[in-house]
Amino acid sequence: MSRFLSKASESLLPYTPGEQPQGRKFIKLNTNECPYPPSPKVAEAILAGYEEIAAGCGTAGAAGRAEKADCGCDAGATEAGKMAEKVAQIMPPELANLRLYSDPEERVLIEAIAAHYRVGTNQVIAGNGSDEILGFAFRAFCDSEAPLQFADLTYGFYPALCGLYGIPFRVVPLEEDFTLNIEPYKNCGNNVIIANPNAPTGMNLPLSAIEEVAASNPDRVVMVDEAYVDFGGESCVSLLPKYENLVIIQTFSKSRSLAGARVGFAIANPELIADMNRIKYSFNPYNVNRLSILAGAAAMRDWDYTKECTGRICKTREKTTEALRALGFTVLDSKTNFIFAKSGDMPGKVYFDGLREAGILVRRWDSERIKDYVRISIGSEEEMETFVKETEKLVEAARKGR
Amino acid sequence: MSRFLSKASESLLPYTPGEQPQGRKFIKLNTNECPYPPSPKVAEAILAGYEEIAAGCGTAGAAGRAEKADCGCDAGATEAGKMAEKVAQIMPPELANLRLYSDPEERVLIEAIAAHYRVGTNQVIAGNGSDEILGFAFRAFCDSEAPLQFADLTYGFYPALCGLYGIPFRVVPLEEDFTLNIEPYKNCGNNVIIANPNAPTGMNLPLSAIEEVAASNPDRVVMVDEAYVDFGGESCVSLLPKYENLVIIQTFSKSRSLAGARVGFAIANPELIADMNRIKYSFNPYNVNRLSILAGAAAMRDWDYTKECTGRICKTREKTTEALRALGFTVLDSKTNFIFAKSGDMPGKVYFDGLREAGILVRRWDSERIKDYVRISIGSEEEMETFVKETEKLVEAARKGR
Ligand SMILES: Cc1ncc(COP(=O)(O)O)c(C=O)c1O
Ligand SMILES: Cc1ncc(COP(=O)(O)O)c(C=O)c1O
Numbered sequence: 001m002s003r004f005l006s007k008a009s010e011s012l013l014p015y016t017p018g019e020q021p022q023g024r025k026f027i028k029l030n031t032n033e034c035p036y037p038p039s040p041k042v043a044e045a046i047l048a049g050y051e052e053i054a055a056g057c058g059t060a061g062a063a064g065r066a067e068k069a070d071c072g073c074d075a076g077a078t079e080a081g082k083m084a085e086k087v088a089q090i091m092p093p094e095l096a097n098l099r100l101y102s103d104p105e106e107r108v109l110i111e112a113i114a115a116h117y118r119v120g121t122n123q124v125i126a127g128n129g130s131d132e133i134l135g136f137a138f139r140a141f142c143d144s145e146a147p148l149q150f151a152d153l154t155y156g157f158y159p160a161l162c163g164l165y166g167i168p169f170r171v172v173p174l175e176e177d178f179t180l181n182i183e184p185y186k187n188c189g190n191n192v193i194i195a196n197p198n199a200p201t202g203m204n205l206p207l208s209a210i211e212e213v214a215a216s217n218p219d220r221v222v223m224v225d226e227a228y229v230d231f232g233g234e235s236c237v238s239l240l241p242k243y244e245n246l247v248i249i250q251t252f253s254k255s256r257s258l259a260g261a262r263v264g265f266a267i268a269n270p271e272l273i274a275d276m277n278r279i280k281y282s283f284n285p286y287n288v289n290r291l292s293i294l295a296g297a298a299a300m301r302d303w304d305y306t307k308e309c310t311g312r313i314c315k316t317r318e319k320t321t322e323a324l325r326a327l328g329f330t331v332l333d334s335k336t337n338f339i340f341a342k343s344g345d346m347p348g349k350v351y352f353d354g355l356r357e358a359g360i361l362v363r364r365w366d367s368e369r370i371k372d373y374v375r376i377s378i379g380s381e382e383e384m385e386t387f388v389k390e391t392e393k394l395v396e397a398a399r400k401g402r
Numbered sequence: 403m404s405r406f407l408s409k410a411s412e413s414l415l416p417y418t419p420g421e422q423p424q425g426r427k428f429i430k431l432n433t434n435e436c437p438y439p440p441s442p443k444v445a446e447a448i449l450a451g452y453e454e455i456a457a458g459c460g461t462a463g464a465a466g467r468a469e470k471a472d473c474g475c476d477a478g479a480t481e482a483g484k485m486a487e488k489v490a491q492i493m494p495p496e497l498a499n500l501r502l503y504s505d506p507e508e509r510v511l512i513e514a515i516a517a518h519y520r521v522g523t524n525q526v527i528a529g530n531g532s533d534e535i536l537g538f539a540f541r542a543f544c545d546s547e548a549p550l551q552f553a554d555l556t557y558g559f560y561p562a563l564c565g566l567y568g569i570p571f572r573v574v575p576l577e578e579d580f581t582l583n584i585e586p587y588k589n590c591g592n593n594v595i596i597a598n599p600n601a602p603t604g605m606n607l608p609l610s611a612i613e614e615v616a617a618s619n620p621d622r623v624v625m626v627d628e629a630y631v632d633f634g635g636e637s638c639v640s641l642l643p644k645y646e647n648l649v650i651i652q653t654f655s656k657s658r659s660l661a662g663a664r665v666g667f668a669i670a671n672p673e674l675i676a677d678m679n680r681i682k683y684s685f686n687p688y689n690v691n692r693l694s695i696l697a698g699a700a701a702m703r704d705w706d707y708t709k710e711c712t713g714r715i716c717k718t719r720e721k722t723t724e725a726l727r728a729l730g731f732t733v734l735d736s737k738t739n740f741i742f743a744k745s746g747d748m749p750g751k752v753y754f755d756g757l758r759e760a761g762i763l764v765r766r767w768d769s770e771r772i773k774d775y776v777r778i779s780i781g782s783e784e785e786m787e788t789f790v791k792e793t794e795k796l797v798e799a800a801r802k803g804r
Binding site: 014020036160291 | 693
């Protein structure tokens with residue numbers, strides 16, 4: 001901390017991301033990434049550029065083509081023109097076009113999202129990951145007069161963001177069994193954020209519960225973080241026409257295999273989206289880069305591929321859950337691409353360290369309530385078979401040790 | 403504005419980005435983009451992936467290789483494995499790797515920047531455009547006890563960001579001739595941001611002036627926004643060892659032809675960089691996406707290409723400046739990739755509209771002091787020849803009209 005750090009920044013609680021493996025090859029089950037690559041359409045879109053994607057998407061055509069035509073490639077006959085031409089020839093057009101700013105309105109992407117969820121384009125905003133979208137929403141709707149309420153065990157980034165924007169928050173403990181009781185959320189006087197399904201528990205609330213919370217807080221904003229909804233949850237997009245106070249936040253990082261592209265989005269009523277855009281244009285007008293706009297649009301359109309990937313991951317999740325339970329683990333019911341599990345034979349720290357030793361990274365927190373749990377992202381079938389085998393060894397060793 | 407917008411957000415002054423042309427083909431001289439594509443090395447890096455770039459960069463190797471080896475491609479023999487394999491085969495490896503989060507420490511990129519400027523890797527932070535970096539710096543160092551001071555005519559995003567973070571600011575008018583007098587910045591009690599060269603004037607302060615400001619405010623942070631420094635300015639990186647209160651902010655958007663990749667960075671003393679990282683990890687730990695980290699690293703290493711592009715642009719700028727002056731324009735001395743110019747024959751609005759009519763987009767502001775100026779980004783030689791021809795026609799018409 002330097003002596004220049006502002007008073008306001010001293011008390012921040014920065015988020016700690018999962019470990020990025022260095023040097024050694026790990027099976028990486030610690031940040032809820034998808035084990036499968038993104039849709040082949042994503043690569044096609046990036047290599048072909050805006051012109052191609054525009055061809056398959058009526059209204060976005062103009063934007064795409066204008067950008068393309070604008071490229072320095074057609075600079076012509078002079079020295080400088082020749083240089084530009086030479087470079088452009090060896091470079092996919094959209095990479096040459098990186099010289100141009102991205103579309104601040106992210107039209108191609110917003111249109112793909114709106115079409116998929118059957119909402120208006122004025123009901124969607126996109127961001128540099130859903131982390132950024134969460135920031136837009138928190139900053140737009142919360143302040144000392146409208147604090148934020150969320151669970152004690154949920155996405156650790158919520159309190160970090162509240163710190164950043166000086167937003168007071170109220171933490172409500174989950175029940176003993178990690179279910180979220182909605183009673184304290186009804187008519188609560190606060191803005192609310194619920195991750196559904198929740199992280200790190202993986203547990204899911206039915207749509208009716210979300211509806212009760214939205215209905216009972218008509219003068220507060222109810223945000224639902226659906227980062228993991230495509231793995232067995234049910235999106236509350238269908239509730240939007242009835243509740244003007246709902247903000248639904250999703251990401252391309254999990255079910256669409258694009259964590260590294262950093263694309264997230266929110267769906268809400270047009271007025272709330274306009275509020276969030278106010279923040280965006282005060283913060284970073286060109287917040288999503290050119291290639292990620294393309295990648296996100298292509299991934300959103302290839303719903304069949306997403307379904308195939310999520311289907312496989314759910315299957316692997318069920319298989320892994322069964323195997324762990326057979327080994328004496330408590331495993332919460334998950335509707336996500338990870339499971340939250342506790343060994344009956346060893347403390348969480350011992351299990352975590354044992355897995356790491358065996359080349360498998362998972363995630364664990366020190367906080368009292370969950371210190372014996374680890375969160376395991378669902379990898380490929382092979383990875384999970386290795387994971388189960390290594391777990392068997394650790395359980396056996398723990399049982400012998402006693 | 404919805405009824406849910408927080409009190410704190412009502413008074414925001416969101417930034418208005420330059421127009422993104424739709425439908426019609428324009429010569430786009432309104433957002434200071436580079437007319438030339440990025441270095442061929444950028445495309446190579448994106449298509450080859452982290453393994454390739456690691457090979458050329460000792461210390462980053464481990465990170466690069468671990469990511470690569472981690473890819474779902476080697477998932478193997480099952481159904482799911484086959485699907486992943488099939489997709490991976492038709493996709494450049496780094497596009498398949500988009501399923502993985504980006505390195506939150508952006509090692510490959512930070513190392514390339516640090517090597518180029520001969521500073522430590524702990525003296526560099528990267529962001530989603532320098533707009534994001536400005537946000538980190540403002541939020542880290544400014545608050546009601548440490549307000550921010552800047553010029554009346556400078557980058558319009560500064561007051562927008564102050565609004566977002568509730569930072570009080572003091573605006574100091576430029577002199578009549580648009581030079582920045584450093585007297586009001588000496589020992590001023592505020593944090594300071596100076597764009598050098600400045601936008602939209604294009605004018606440059608000598609290093610000695612920046613040094614005087616830094617030296618006279620030892621207990622305040624002096625931020626220097628060097629977005630345009632590669633077009634004839636002199637970076638104050640050389641002053642860093644002497645002044646622990648200096649923060650230098652740069653971008654890949656202008657001289658490195660990567661506006662659409664969204665990469666910016668700051669160089670400062672390690673403690674100040676640590677402060678800015680505190681903000682980043684409260685805001686968006688994975689703030690730069692995978693492909694832009696690669697693109698930025700490759701562009702930073704290809705300094706010869708950057709020099710070639712900036713050299714051509716400076717030449718075109720001087721030629722355009724002469725031509726406009728010959729047509730009776732007042733043109734400020736520019737050390738950037740744009741010029742700020744006023745016709746002797748017509749109001750700024752008439753000139754702006756005339757250019758637009760002729761298919762040329764430039765930028766103009768309504769504020770009293772500069773309403774007769776337009777800001778013209780330097781395009782390719784051909785584009786600027788067209789621009790001068792159209793300007794000639796407009797001047798002729800204006801003279802006839804009188
Ligand atoms: C519940 C939840 N919300 C949001 C995110 C953020 O995802 P991203 O910023 O990659 O979109 C995560 C990431 O792990 C998460 O677990
Ligand atoms: C003075 C100045 N600083 C910073 C920026 C931001 O650039 P970027 O966010 O693309 O890095 C600009 C862009 O026009 C600028 O003019």
